[in-house]
Amino acid sequence: xxxxxxxxxxxxxxxxxxxxxxxxxxxxxxxxxxxxxxxxxxxxxxxxxxxxxxxxxxxxxxxxxxxxxxxxxxxxxxxxxxxxxxxxxxxxxxxxxxxxxxxxxxxxxxxxxxxxxxxxxxxxxxxxxxxxxxxxxxxxxxxxxxxxxxxxxxxxxxxxxxxxxxxxxxxxxxxxxxxxxxxxxxxxxxxxxxxxxxxxxxxxxxxxxxxxxxxxxxxxxxxxxxxxxxxxxxxxxxxxxxxxxxxxxxxxxxxxxxxxxxxxxxxxxxxxxxxxxxxxxxxxxxxxxxxxxxxxxxxxxxxxxxxxxxxxxxxxxxxxxxxxxxxxxxxxxxxxxxxxxxxxxxxxxxxxxxxxxxxxxxxxxxxxxxxxxxxxxxxxxxxxxxxxxxxxxxxxxxxxxxxxxxxxxxxxxxxxxxxxxxxxxxxxxxxxxxxxxxxxxxxxxxxxxxxxxxxxxxxxxxxxxxxxxxxxxxxxxxxxxxxxxxxxxxxxxxxxxxxxxxxxxxxxxxxxxxxxxxxxxxxxxxxxxxxxxxxxxxxxxxxxxxxxxxxxxxxxxxxxxxxxxxxxxxxxxxxxxxxxxxxxxxxxxxxxxxxxxxxxxxxxxxxxxxxxxxxxxxxxxxxxxxxxxxxxxxxxxxxxxxxxxxxxxxxxxxxxxxxxxxxxxxxxxxxxxxxxxxxxxxxxxxxxxxxxxxxxxxxxxxxxxxxxxxxxxxxxxxxxxxxxxxxxxxxxxxxxxxxxxxxxxxxxxxxxxxxxxxxx
Numbered sequence: 001x002x003x004x005x006x007x008x009x010x011x012x013x014x015x016x017x018x019x020x021x022x023x024x025x026x027x028x029x030x031x032x033x034x035x036x037x038x039x040x041x042x043x044x045x046x047x048x049x050x051x052x053x054x055x056x057x058x059x060x061x062x063x064x065x066x067x068x069x070x071x072x073x074x075x076x077x078x079x080x081x082x083x084x085x086x087x088x089x090x091x092x093x094x095x096x097x098x099x100x101x102x103x104x105x106x107x108x109x110x111x112x113x114x115x116x117x118x119x120x121x122x123x124x125x126x127x128x129x130x131x132x133x134x135x136x137x138x139x140x141x142x143x144x145x146x147x148x149x150x151x152x153x154x155x156x157x158x159x160x161x162x163x164x165x166x167x168x169x170x171x172x173x174x175x176x177x178x179x180x181x182x183x184x185x186x187x188x189x190x191x192x193x194x195x196x197x198x199x200x201x202x203x204x205x206x207x208x209x210x211x212x213x214x215x216x217x218x219x220x221x222x223x224x225x226x227x228x229x230x231x232x233x234x235x236x237x238x239x240x241x242x243x244x245x246x247x248x249x250x251x252x253x254x255x256x257x258x259x260x261x262x263x264x265x266x267x268x269x270x271x272x273x274x275x276x277x278x279x280x281x282x283x284x285x286x287x288x289x290x291x292x293x294x295x296x297x298x299x300x301x302x303x304x305x306x307x308x309x310x311x312x313x314x315x316x317x318x319x320x321x322x323x324x325x326x327x328x329x330x331x332x333x334x335x336x337x338x339x340x341x342x343x344x345x346x347x348x349x350x351x352x353x354x355x356x357x358x359x360x361x362x363x364x365x366x367x368x369x370x371x372x373x374x375x376x377x378x379x380x381x382x383x384x385x386x387x388x389x390x391x392x393x394x395x396x397x398x399x400x401x402x403x404x405x406x407x408x409x410x411x412x413x414x415x416x417x418x419x420x421x422x423x424x425x426x427x428x429x430x431x432x433x434x435x436x437x438x439x440x441x442x443x444x445x446x447x448x449x450x451x452x453x454x455x456x457x458x459x460x461x462x463x464x465x466x467x468x469x470x471x472x473x474x475x476x477x478x479x480x481x482x483x484x485x486x487x488x489x490x491x492x493x494x495x496x497x498x499x500x501x502x503x504x505x506x507x508x509x510x511x512x513x514x515x516x517x518x519x520x521x522x523x524x525x526x527x528x529x530x531x532x533x534x535x536x537x538x539x540x541x542x543x544x545x546x547x548x549x550x551x552x553x554x555x556x557x558x559x560x561x562x563x564x565x566x567x568x569x570x571x572x573x574x575x576x577x578x579x580x581x582x583x584x585x586x587x588x589x590x591x592x593x594x595x596x597x598x599x600x601x602x603x604x605x606x607x608x609x610x611x612x613x614x615x616x617x618x619x620x621x622x623x624x625x626x627x628x629x630x631x632x633x634x635x636x637x638x639x640x641x642x643x644x645x646x647x648x649x650x651x652x653x654x655x656x657x658x659x660x661x662x663x664x665x666x667x668x669x670x671x672x673x674x675x676x677x678x679x680x681x682x683x684x685x686x687x688x689x690x691x692x693x694x695x696x697x698x699x700x701x702x703x704x705x706x707x708x709x710x711x712x713x714x715x716x717x718x719x720x721x722x723x724x725x726x727x728x729x730x731x732x733x734x735x736x737x738x739x740x741x742x743x744x745x746x747x748x749x750x751x752x753x754x755x756x757x758x759x760x
Contacts (some may be wrong), residue, residue, distance in 0.1 A: 008560050034598040035545040037650075041140050042162065045149050045368055046358060046463070051539045054436065054488045054500035056143040056552040056589060058083075058605075062136035062164065067655070067670060069177060069700065069715050069755060071132050071185070071207070074726075074745065078674040078696065079651060080141045081589040081607035086644050087259055087726060087743060088743075098157035099554065100585045100611025100645030103562060104683075107577045108346055108380050109414040109635065110511025110562050113529065115146070115154035118161045119248055120321040121302050122352060122374070123149030132228060135203035138163045143589070144554060145506025145531045147485045147530065148440045151352075152374050152418040155508035155531050155558070165246070166199035166236045167191045172760040179715075179753025181746070183209040183226075197238045204231040212746065214262055215286045216278065217335050222745070223260035223286060229253055230298075242309065248302040251416050255295045260286055260331040261729055261741035270737025271332055277738070282723050290330035290339050311360040321350040332736045335400040339392030340459075343383050350376040364602060367425035368465045374418035380514055381411045384468060385459055393736050407454050408468030412514040415447040424486070425522040436488040444509035445479045446525055452516045463744070478510045478525040497540035507533040511562045513577035524578050527560040548593040555586040557614075563683065578618075583642060585611035599657050603731035606650040612640040622686025623730050623739065640685040646693075647678035664706045668713075672698045681728040687742050694724035696747065721750040 039050040043057045050059055058080045060290050065071065066652045070078075070175040073094075073724035074085040086104065096114035103113045116123050133139070138221035139159040147154040177185040188202035206229040210428035238244045263279040266272045278285040303318040325346040356370040385408075401707035426440030428635040436625035451473045459465060486504040493499060508529035518524040537552040587609040594602045619637045621630035627634055653672040675695035682689040697720055702713025727743030 009675065016127065018052050031605075034595040034600075036541065036548055036593060036595045037279075041138075042160070043140055043142050045356060045370075046361070051496075051498065051541065051548070051550075052212070053539075054490050054498070054502060054537070055346075056535065056537060056550075056554070058141045058143075058591065060139045060141075062138060065133075065139070065177075067700070067713075067756075068672065068698070069717075069753070071134055071187075071205070073132060076139070076141070076405050077181040078672060078698070080606045081651070081652070082143055082587070082609050082648070083141055084644050084646075087745070089485065095424060095644075096157075096159060097644055098141070099556065100609050100642045101156040101556070101558065101561075101583070104564055104643065106533075107511065107514045107564065108348075108378050108510075109412070109446070109514045110415075110526075110577060111153050111416075111511065112158040113153070113508055113562075114159060114470060115150055115157075116159045116161070117150055118250075118300075119302050120304055120317040120354070121300060122349065122354075122639065123321060124402060132204035132205070132207060132230075133161060134203075134230065135164050135189050135232065135512060137162045137689070141523040143552070144533050144535060144556065145484070145486075145510070147420055147506050148438050148486050148504070149368075149370075149424065150373065150442070152442065153508045155529050157554075163232065163234075163248075164189070164191075164201065164203070166201040166234050168193060168199060171645075171758065173757055174760075175755065175757035176753035177753055180751045181212045182211045183207075183746070183753065185755075199236045201234045205229065211257060213284055213286055213744070215288055217287050217289050219289055220286070221257060223288070223291070223331060223417045224258050224688055225256055226258075226746075227458040231645070234391070241427055242307060244306050246302075246304040248300075248304070249581050250298070250300045250302075252298040253296070255293070255294050258289055258417070259743060260288065260292060260333065261288055261727065262742045263333055263495075263635040263738040264728075264740040264742055265738070267737045267739050271336060272737030275335055279738070283742075284748075287335045288332050288333050289337075290332070291328075291333050292331040293328045295324075295326045298322075313358040315354075315356040317352070317354045319350075319352045321348070323348040323350075325485070325729050332390075333738060333741065334390060334736050336389040336390050338736060340387050340405065341383055342385075344380065345382075346378065346380045348376065348378045350374075356420045358428075359692060359716040363428070365425055365427050367423065369423040370421070372418070372420040372422065374420075375418070376416045378414045378514075379412070381409075382516075383409045383458070386468070386735070402462065404464040404466065405459055405462045405468050406468045407458055407462075408452070408516060409455055409458060410449070410450065410452040410516045411467070412450045412512075414449075414512045414514060415445075416509070416511065416512075417445045419443045424748065432488065432492040434488075434490040436490070438486045439484065440484040440507070442482045442484065442507060442509075443479065444528070446477065446510045446512055447511040448474070448476045448514070448518075448525055450514060450516075450518055450524070452519050458647070472519040474519055474524055476512075476524045480510055480528055482507045482528065483508075494540075496542070496545070497538065499538050500535075502533075502535045504531075504533045504535075506533065508562065509678050511577055515576055517576045521576060523579075526562055526577050529562050529579075530559045532557050532559075546595045548591075550591045551588070553588045558583045558585075563616075571713065580613055581615035581617075583611065583613045583616070585642070585645075587607060601655045602653070604650065604652045606648075608648055609645055610647060611645040613640055622682070622689070625684075635684070637685055643683050644679060644682050646679045648677040650675055659706070660703070666706055667701075667703050667705045669701045670699070674698075682730060684730070686730055689728040689730050691725050691728050691742075694722055696722065709760060710756070712754075712756045714754050715752070717747040718749060724748055 062314045069204045082099045084097040118236040124193045142158040146158040174188040187205040189397040191201035194200045209226035211225035226755045232250045277287045295501045300321040305316045307314040326378045327344040329342045386406040388404035418441045422440035426436040484507045488502040533556040589607045591605040616634040655670045657668045679691045700715035725742040
């Protein structure tokens with residue numbers, strides 16, 4: 001077999017794992033009673049068995065995440081094929097990517113290509129939806145365009161988070177975890193009846209961690225700490241057997257000094273080299289006279305009403321979101337004047353209303369119809385000042401610091417309204433053949449107001465004050481009417497196996513450029529992003545429901561992909577929102593789950609994603625790029641990689657449970673190994689911004705009381721201490737003398753901890 005004799009390490013690993021699982025079955029025979037449980041999802045706005053849904057969906061239960069000590073959104077990439085989380089300098093700049101595609105822009109007027117949905121609330125940014133998660137029932141990751149059913153966008157996929165509901169019986173739980181860098185995580189909930197036909201639930205959590213990047217500057221603050229807490233309240237009221245109303249109130253706050261990037265290499269002869277800024281392949285130290293801080297407050301309210309009417313289901317979801325973010329980004333990792341001020345304040349309000357009518361199932365035609373309204377307004381103000389004394393290209397020597405300032409101030413307001421009519425119908429031709437057709441009619445209106453100036457009272461004592469951007473004012477408005485659609489054909493070739501083929505056109509609305517450079521841009525509001533996607537998949541169960549194998553092959557072409565690029569020769573770097581003409585992503589995802597017996601569960605997945613720009617000219621060159629590829633500091637990246645997208649990645653996980661004789665306890669052990677290929681981190685596709693391949697092995701062992709009253713475990717993340725970056729950046733060359741910097745996550749090195757919880 002080609003797979004058996006392959007020299008590629010992960011192909012052989014998957015082959016050996018499959019053979020090991022099949023071998024385990026051959027020796028355990030029929031005496032084993034363990035079977036895979038049915039997984040319920042709402043990927044098509046109905047509760048369905050995962051194996052009956054003709055979509056590429058991965059589901060993680062809340063219990064599974066708790067057992068793995070994972071409540072940070074970035075950790076999902078270890079457990080979901082083709083899913084990547086990209087950290088930013090603030091919560092507004094965090095990005096989700098699926099199959100290599102996700103929005104990566106500094107502009108606040110552009111939505112995420114991967115939509116985040118929490119309890120039916122469709123949020124267009126990660127900060128507006130979720131920071132970390134707690135008290136989760138399940139997380140569904142839908143890959144490929146999903147905008148037809150999930151709101152106004154979702155051109156690359158959906159992260160659908162479903163939190164736990166109130167219970168009819170009293171329940172309570174307290175949990176705590178302690179790890180390296182004084183990481184303390186606390187969580188808990190209380191749930192139960194509040195009166196006749198009324199139940200309530202309140203859940204809270206707190207995550208704190210010391211900074212793990214050492215700052216050697218005298219009196220300087222260490223960086224990349226963590227301080228977040230949140231509380232969620234839910235009330236469920238069922239006045240009749242056919243009507244249920246749920247109200248959810250969520251509040252989250254995060255304060256952190258993040259995200260600084262230590263230097264790998266310094267520009268020869270630069271001030272950074274002269275003063276001895278730390279650098280090196282595994283450097284984790286900074287030499288920074290300033291600090292960066294980002295504070296986020298999130299409030300949302302969700303009112304969810306469901307009414308059963310003559311076997312039909314009527315649903316109304318009303319939501320309101322208020323997000324406030326304050327950033328002060330000054331950490332340039334240099335011990336001399338540079339970033340004097342770089343303060344931003346973002347205030348975002350969002351209101352949505354969705355109505356759905358779902359038909360009964362089991363007939364010749366099942367259908368769902370819906371109406372959707374979306375309104376969002378974002379106000380942003382940014383003030384920045386750069387001391388030219390610290391700029392690498394400034395004349396040497398300058399008389400003194402504080403002589404020349406680059407100063408800028410801008411205010412923007414973006415209003416976005418969307419109206420949609422959507423529906424999906426499934427025609428059950430026979431007992432084994434189904435055809436599904438869905439469509440969404442959408443109207444999008446985007447308004448942008450932007451002012452760029454240099455107030456007279458901003459550093460008036462500085463002898464020379466130069467603008468960072470061209471002053472001016474613009475007021476633009478764009479509207480767009482669109483149609484999204486999806487067609488699916490399914491065939492059950494056995495009772496436990498289904499094959500499906502689908503074609504879809506997605507949509508992501510126009511994006512407003514809130515970056516100051518938009519004043520002189522030919523296109524302050526960029527065109528909509530349109531994906532065309534094709535999938536062929538198989539979902540199957542084998543060996544008396546003990547093994548599940550789901551496979552999807554996909555191809556997606558994006559037209560007018562919304563991207564953020566660097567303006568050539570801009571000092572400091574200036575970013576602009578732009579449309580990349582075309583990009584393509586294609587590949588295969590395979591997921592395998594096996595319940596070996598009552599005690600042992602194994603799962604694995606492998607993903608191949610080939611994502612590249614197919615038509616994109618005019619991108620800034622990478623530093624030092626020679627002609628003829630680079631002309632006038634611009635290049636054509638057609639045929640080159642999309643950033644943050646490894647070609648190959650895979651996961652192997654296992655969970656073993658065993659009763660302990662003579663004690664009312666169960667012992668358990670769990671492991672997860674996640675490996676990803678090398679990654680290009682920048683659109684410029686420079687040779688120095690490619691991160692090496694890396695693997696992480698996480699392990700935990702513990703005991704749980706047999707009735708689930710308490711649990712204790714010891715855990716290790718990155719057991720084999722494999723150093724790895726999550727970001728490489730070459731944009732600081734012109735302003736701080738660092739040719740390459742790298743970003744690091746908490747588990748860039750081995751981390752050990754202990755956790756426990758108790759139920760009441």
